[in-house]
Amino acid sequence: MAKxxxxxxxxxxxxEACAKVFARERYDLILTGRRIDRLETLAAHLREEYNVNVTTLxxxxxxxxxxVKHLESLNDECKKVNVLVNNAGLSLGLEPFQEGSYDDWDTMIDTNIKGLLYVGKVVANWMIANGFGHIINLGSIAGKEVYANGNVYCATKHAVDALNKGMRIDLLPHGIKVTAVHPGAVETEFSEVRFKGDKARAKKVYEGFEPLVADDVAETIWFCASRPAHVNINDILVMPTAQSGGSNIFRK
Structure with missing residues (x-):
């Protein structure tokens, strides 16, 4: 039976990059997101390319x-999840604390912290019942260092770092692995979302150096997931060579 x-x-x-990597490794997939058209397009591609089962929610x-409703609607076989990648997250705005948007703060806190908790609790209980599982939480360099104007986004990723440690402690007696992967600068839609569709401003974030791409992070996540049963990568920080810290990037 496939994992x-x-x-x-x-x-x-x-x-999306993780979905492709796990499909390549012959995992069946449960993919969640808000944009059903994108989910279905990705699912169709993965079924055809890798001959795996893909369920979209x-x-x-x-x-x-x-x-809770959508996850618990899955059948018992689908609930035998081997790996949860808690990836959903975002940043909105890059203003000093005193100029921040209440709405942006709520969205980041509700997505990056509460969303991780809601999904994590449901799936963790499946894993306890199954007697196996690995939860991989997507953190950030922003969860290790605070940078100028990062305030609330950094706070949410610091929370992920703390929750990752707490989950590992609490799930230890059940043999459930818990890992955090913390990327530095990754060129995805992240900055476009942060700057609310301003593509020119988003592009400037990555000028003068070679950032990570989504595949780099997905392969790091796969490395963590593919370790032997007795090995857990507790925490891993992956950065572009040109970046030494949260706000220290060498640009040519």
């Missing part, structure tokens, strides 16, 4: 009732 990976935020970027991780 199963459940990936949130699979409609673009790191989530459209919901917003911020909505607890939707998360």
């Amino acid at each position: 199963i990976a459940l990936i949130t935020g699979a409609t673009s970027g790191i989530g 459209q919901f917003d991780v911020r909505n607890r009732d939707e998360v």
Whole structure:
């Protein structure tokens, strides 16, 4: 029987790249996201390319009732999830704290923290019942260092770092692995979302150096997931060669 990976935020970027990597490794997939057209297009491609089973679920991780309803609607076989990639997340705005948007703050907190909790709790209980599983939480360099104008986004990723440690402690007696993968600068839709569709401003973020791409992070996640049963990568920070810290990038 094929192993199963459940990936949130699979409609673009790191989530989409993870779906392709796990399909390549012959995992069946459960893919979640808000944009059903993108989910279905990706699912069709993966079924044809890799001959794997793909289930799609459209919901917003911020909505607890939707998360529980859609996940619990899966049949018992689908709930035998081997790997959960808690990828859904975003940043909005890059203003000083005193100029921040309440709405942006709520969206980041509800997505990056609460969404991770809602999905994580449901799937963790499946894993406990199954007697196996690995939860991989997507953090960020912003969860290790605070940078100028990062304030609330950095706070949400610091929360992910803390929750990752807490989940590992609490799930230890059940043999459930818990890993955090913390990327530095990755060129995806991340900056376009942060700057609310301003593509020119987003492009400037990556000028003068070679950032990571989604595949780099997906392969790092696969490395963590593919270790032997007795090995867990607790925490891994992956950066572009040109970046030494949260706000220190060498640009040519």
